[in-house]
Amino acid sequence: xxxxxxVWTIATFEFLTAVKRPGYLITTFGMPVFMALxxxxxALPAYFxxxxxxxxxxxxxxxxxxVLDLRGDTPSERPQIPEEVKRMxxxxxxxxxxxxxxxxxxxxxxxxASEAEARTALANRTLKGYFVLPRDYVEKGVxxxxxxxxxxxxxxxxxxAFADLLREGLVKGRLADQLSDRVVHPLKDERSFSVTxxxxxxxxxxxxxxxxxxxxxxxxxxxLLSVLMTSGYLMQGTATEKENKVxxxxxxxxxxxxxxxxxxxxxGGAGLLQVAVWMLLVVGGGFGIVPxxxxxxxxxxxxxxxLAIPLFLIAFLFFGSLMLGTGSLGSNMRExxxxxxxxxxxxxxxxxxxxxxxxxxxxxxxxxxxFLPVSAAPLIIFRASTDRAALAWWEVxxxxxxxxxxxxxxIRIGARLFRVGLLASSRPKLREILRQARLSSS
Amino acid sequence: xxxxxxxxxxxxxxxxxxxxxxSFDVNGGEIFGLLGPNGAGKSTLIRxxxxxxxxxxxxxxxxGEPRTRAHLDRLGYLPEERGLYTKLTVVDVMMYFGALKGLxxxxxxxxxxxxxxxxxxxxxxxxxxxxxxxxxxxxxxxAAVLLSDPELCxxxxxxxxxxxxxxxxxxxxxxxxxxxxxxxxxxxxxMNQVEALCDRVALIHQGRLMVYGAxxxxxxxxxxxxxxxxxxxxxxxxxxxSDAIPDGDxxxxxxLEDGAAPAxxxxxxxxxxxxxxxxEPILAPMEDIFFRVVREGQA
Numbered sequence: 089x090x091x092x093x094x095v096w097t098i099a100t101f102e103f104l105t106a107v108k109r110p111g112y113l114i115t116t117f118g119m120p121v122f123m124a125l126x127x128x129x130x131a132l133p134a135y136f137x138x139x140x141x142x143x144x145x146x147x148x149x150x151x152x153x154x155v156l157d158l159r160g161d162t163p164s165e166r167p168q169i170p171e172e173v174k175r176m177x178x179x180x181x182x183x184x185x186x187x188x189x190x191x192x193x194x195x196x197x198x199x200x201a202s203e204a205e206a207r208t209a210l211a212n213r214t215l216k217g218y219f220v221l222p223r224d225y226v227e228k229g230v231x232x233x234x235x236x237x238x239x240x241x242x243x244x245x246x247x248x249a250f251a252d253l254l255r256e257g258l259v260k261g262r263l264a265d266q267l268s269d270r271v272v273h274p275l276k277d278e279r280s281f282s283v284t285x286x287x288x289x290x291x292x293x294x295x296x297x298x299x300x301x302x303x304x305x306x307x308x309x310x311x312l313l314s315v316l317m318t319s320g321y322l323m324q325g326t327a328t329e330k331e332n333k334v335x336x337x338x339x340x341x342x343x344x345x346x347x348x349x350x351x352x353x354x355x356g357g358a359g360l361l362q363v364a365v366w367m368l369l370v371v372g373g374g375f376g377i378v379p380x381x382x383x384x385x386x387x388x389x390x391x392x393x394x395l396a397i398p399l400f401l402i403a404f405l406f407f408g409s410l411m412l413g414t415g416s417l418g419s420n421m422r423e424x425x426x427x428x429x430x431x432x433x434x435x436x437x438x439x440x441x442x443x444x445x446x447x448x449x450x451x452x453x454x455x456x457x458x459f460l461p462v463s464a465a466p467l468i469i470f471r472a473s474t475d476r477a478a479l480a481w482w483e484v485x486x487x488x489x490x491x492x493x494x495x496x497x498x499i500r501i502g503a504r505l506f507r508v509g510l511l512a513s514s515r516p517k518l519r520e521i522l523r524q525a526r527l528s529s530s
Numbered sequence: 531x532x533x534x535x536x537x538x539x540x541x542x543x544x545x546x547x548x549x550x551x552x553s554f555d556v557n558g559g560e561i562f563g564l565l566g567p568n569g570a571g572k573s574t575l576i577r578x579x580x581x582x583x584x585x586x587x588x589x590x591x592x593x594g595e596p597r598t599r600a601h602l603d604r605l606g607y608l609p610e611e612r613g614l615y616t617k618l619t620v621v622d623v624m625m626y627f628g629a630l631k632g633l634x635x636x637x638x639x640x641x642x643x644x645x646x647x648x649x650x651x652x653x654x655x656x657x658x659x660x661x662x663x664x665x666x667x668x669x670x671x672x673a674a675v676l677l678s679d680p681e682l683c684x685x686x687x688x689x690x691x692x693x694x695x696x697x698x699x700x701x702x703x704x705x706x707x708x709x710x711x712x713x714x715x716x717x718x719x720x721m722n723q724v725e726a727l728c729d730r731v732a733l734i735h736q737g738r739l740m741v742y743g744a745x746x747x748x749x750x751x752x753x754x755x756x757x758x759x760x761x762x763x764x765x766x767x768x769x770x771x772s773d774a775i776p777d778g779d780x781x782x783x784x785x786l787e788d789g790a791a792p793a794x795x796x797x798x799x800x801x802x803x804x805x806x807x808x809x810e811p812i813l814a815p816m817e818d819i820f821f822r823v824v825r826e827g828q829a
Contacts, residue, residue, distance in 0.1 A: 097629045105618065333613030337675075340580040340607040341630035343599050511582070 094342050098350025099357070106321055106358035116362045120369045144196045147246055148206040148218030151199065153225035156257040158199040164249035195249045210234060219250055226258075286477060301446070303389050304470035307396055308439045310363060311466060314404060315435045318359030319411050323424045325355050326416045326510070335510045344507040345499065352408045360404070392473035395484070399491070403465035406495040407431050413502030416509030438466040449474040458487050461494035531594075533558040533682055533713050534579070539588035541574055548574040549585070550737040556682075556715060556730075561708055563728035563745070564684075564717040565816075567824050571737045572717050573610060576684050580607050592682065603632045606680030610687050610717075612671055616660040620646070623659060624674045631678035638677070645673035649699065664691055672700060679712070686717040701727055721816035725749075733820065735827040741819065749813035752822065755786035757795055760808035768798035783812070 106112055149158060198215070200206040206218040217235035225231065231254075233247070252272065259268045269276075281289050329335050338347055411428040418424030438445065438457065445454055449471055457463040458471065464487045471479045532555035541549040549571045556562045566572045577583045579590055581599060590597040593604070614623050621642050628638030646652050649669040654662060662670060672688055685704075689697045704714050704727055716728060724731060724745065731748060733741035741748055759765065759782045765774055770790035775783045784795060792811040799806055 094630065097626075101626050101629075105615070109617075328615070331613075332615055333609075333611050334615060336577070336580075336582060336609040336611065337607065337627065338630070339582045340605065340609075341602060341627070343581070 091346060094346045095350045095353065098342065098347060099353035102325060102351050102354025103357050104354075106325070106355055107361065112358065112362070116365050120366060144194060145216040145246065146196045146198055146214065147250065148200045148209055148215045149197050149250075150201075150203050150206050150218060150220040152223045153221040155221055155225065156197075156199075156253065158197060160199070162197045162199075162253070164195040164197065165252055195246055197250065197253060207234065210236065217246065221254075301474070303392050303396075303473040304466060305442070307392075307400070307469045308442075308466045310367070311400060311403065312432075312436055312439060314360055314363050314400075315407050315411075316432055317362055318356050318404075318408060319415070319425070319428055319432060321355040321359050322351065322408060322412045323415045323418075323421060323428060325351050326412065326506075327421045327424060330510065339507070339510065343503075344510070345503040348409060348412055348499065348503045348506050351412060352405060356404060356408050389473040389476065391476050392469045395472060396469055399465040399468060399488075402488075402491050402495050406461060406491065406498050407435050409495070409499045409502035413498075413505035413509070416506045418509070434462040438463045438470070445470060450478040455483075458483055459490055461491055461498075464488075464491045531558050532556065532591075533593055534715075535589075535591040536575065536579075537589040537591070539575065539578060539585050539590070541571075541578065541583070541585045541588075547737050549578075549588075549734075551588070552734065552737070552739050553588075554732045554739060554742050556713060558713055559708060559711045560729040561704055561714045561716055561727050563724040563731035564715050564734070565719075565721075565724065565731055565741075565820060566734040567820075570734045572734055573686065575734070576607070576609075576686060576715075576717065579684065580605065603678075604681045606631075606675045606678060606683035608671060608675045608683075608685045608688055614659045614667060614671060614674075617658065619656050619658055620651075620662070620670055621655040624670070624677060627674040628677050631680070633678060641677040642673075645677045646670070648703070649673045665693065665696060668692060669696060669700075672703070676703065676707075682713045682715070683707070684715045684717065687719070688716070689718070689720065689723065697723075721820055724816050731816075733823055735824055738827075740823045740827060745816070746813070748819065749816065752819045753812060753814040755788075755790065755792075756812040757784050757786070757792050758782070758808070758810045758812050759784060759799070759804075759806055762805040762807065765799070765804055766802040768795065768802055770794045770798055780807075 144163065146161075149156060151158065200209070200218065203218075203220055206215065206220070209215045210218055213236065217233065220232035220234070222228075222230065222232065231250075255272045256268075259271050262268075263271065283289060329338065342350070411431045414431070415424040415428040418427050441453070441457075445457075445467075448454065454467060454471060458467045468479070468484060468487050472484070534556040535553075536555075537553050539549050539552045540547075552571070552575060564572050564575070574583070578585050579592075579597070581597065581602065592601050595601075615626075621639065624642035624645070625635065625638040628641060629635060633641065643652070643655060646655055649672065651666060651669060651673075654666060654670070659667065659670075668688075668691060672685070675683065675685070689700050692700065701723070704716070707714055708729075716723070718724065728745050730744050731741065732739060743751075758777070761780055761782060765782055765784075767774075770787050771784045772787045773785040775785070777783050786792070786795060792809075796809055799809070
């Protein structure tokens with residue numbers, strides 16, 4: 089029987105055994121349901137709060153400076169949505185929903201003849217607050233603001249909306265319409281461009297920036313999630329063999345490398361399948377991320393996306409084999425997980441350093457981490473996504489080579505530790521591990 | 531022809547010497563008894579054969595070649611510390627073990643069902659392992675090892691915990707393997723089984739090979755010169771016998787003089803006209819030999 093067929097036999101057995109467990113099925117399909125229910129419970133108060141917020145807040149205005157000339161309730165301006173966002177929303181067919189959402193003004197400004205009348209209305213809680221423009225407002229720019237004696241988180245927004253109203257009132261009839269509009273909305277919309285090192289113009293809209301950061305971020309999150317989820321299965325698989333005393337039968341049929349590789353593929357596959365199911369449920373759950381990106385004409389970081397899958401798999405094998413090897417040295421499940429924890433922390437390293445990496449995506453820290461096996465995969469994706477031109481082809485090639493060699497070494501080391509760990513009934517001493525590892529190589 | 535040859539195997543665990551240069555051969559088509567007290571080094575030797583652990587020095591040859599991982603598909607192993615995947619069904623576990631030995635899935639399933647029938651457990655195929663009794667589980671383990679029909683198979687205490695009916699069942703399976711030219715190494719402490727089943731034995735003690743050879747030869751070598759006679763009348767005094775000890779019901783144990791052979795005693799008895807119904811040279815039981823070797827080793 090050839091080696092790969094034996095690995096495949098072990099992988100198939102481990103995969104099918106894992107995915108048929110009730111615990112696996114409950115976690116895989118129950119977790120999204122639980123998360124949806126949880127989100128529903130959390131969203132319910134937010135929904136009612138939003139509905140309440142749709143009813144515009146009424147603020148009084150006492151205009152002793154005669155700047156505004158309000159002749160009744162005056163709604164504030166509707167929020168400004170960037171044109172690129174409007175276009176994207178329109179492409180995915182949600183323009184009407186956006187329109188409905190933005191129909192109602194957030195604030196209504198109601199004129200009062202005197203401060204005393206406004207104060208009475210505020211005391212009666214028919215107002216959220218009121219603004220008094222003193223006679224010398226134009227000269228001094230000081231506005232008196234009165235609010236209810238309770239916390240009002242919308243206060244800043246109301247002041248902003250009132251400031252817009254003031255600007256409009258101050259320039260109305262004093263400047264040409266177009267100039268008046270520019271004073272009120274000096275940055276009505278923007279078109280953003282970025283210049284590459286070669287002088288080329290590329291899209292630098294907010295959405296494009298978000299996508300560039302989101303690709304490596306999603307990669308890192310998914311990778312970490314996969315490593316953490318799968319480590320549990322890997323530890324459990326080894327502990328089961330120790331508990332069930334089938335270790336010797338297995339070792340009499342396949343060598344430790346075959347067992348380790350088979351377990352890694354089978355149990356790793358089960359872990360990855362779980363993450364994939366969650367992803368599909370999220371994407372297919374109506375969030376519309378894919379159609380949004382497909383129609384937005386954003387320049388996608390294709391190189392990063394293309395590299396993501398092979399890098400993901402190699403890095404997964406790297407961490408998985410080391411986790412399985414070190415974890416097998418534990419005498420029970422808890423000890424195994426403690427031993428394997430160090431690799432989970434290593435896998436989380438780029439995530440923990442995200443802020444520093446974002447400040448300088450191609451700085452010295454990023455470059456060094458590109459060549460470290462524990463961080464190479466996410467760093468290549470990160471750098472290829474943020475600025476493809478700054479990532480030299482040789483850096484990708486060297487990083488790939490380092491990762492592949494490291495993975496090969498990790499599998500070899502993992503297999504030796506695995507052999508020692510599987511046969512030991514208690515945690516072996518370092519000297520014994522080294523001795524056995526040396527013997528198993530001969 | 532030897533299907534297995536251990537050559538000067540040395541193995542230590544830290545400062546403890548487990549095997550101190552053990553060498554012996556196992557011939558094809560025999561049932562070979564691997565004997566020794568607990569901690570003698572039997573399990574270490576078996577693990578070395580299965581490439582589970584590596585020796586510090588020495589060679590293992592199987593089927594006339596230096597043993598490699600490629601030979602594992604032709605070997606079977608039932609370890610002393612054994613178990614099964616408790617949450618899986620019997621047939622699934624057996625199929626997995628069969629597949630690991632190179633059988634295709636359909637073939638492994640067919641043989642699993644066939645072997646369950648042979649060990650009189652066809653009804654447990656779809657049972658979860660944790661539903662089996664200890665004896666059932668033991669028979670399933672034996673069936674799982676034998677279903678790939680290994681050319682050389684090591685069974686470490688295969689009948690421990692089985693009732694006499696099932697012990698006989700397992701013994702019959704081993705005899706059938708011998709008939710089919712398959713080799714079995716039986717590691718056991720049950721000396722009656724060794725006498726009943728084994729062609730040859732090796733007894734290891736404190737990591738050294740103490741006894742090695744055909745069971746009959748070993749028993750004769752360790753036997754005192756003694757014969758058992760059933761007679762209808764008192765026995766006459768004859769020269770080759772130094773002492774005659776009555777054993778009740780007309781049985782006599784005759785101690786032979788130095789240099790005398792059982793055939794000399796039989797001839798003398800016939801010539802003296804003794805009315806004998808039964809004549810049998812007494813061979814030392816394997817259990818006595820085991821005790822003697824271990825005690826002498828300790829001394």
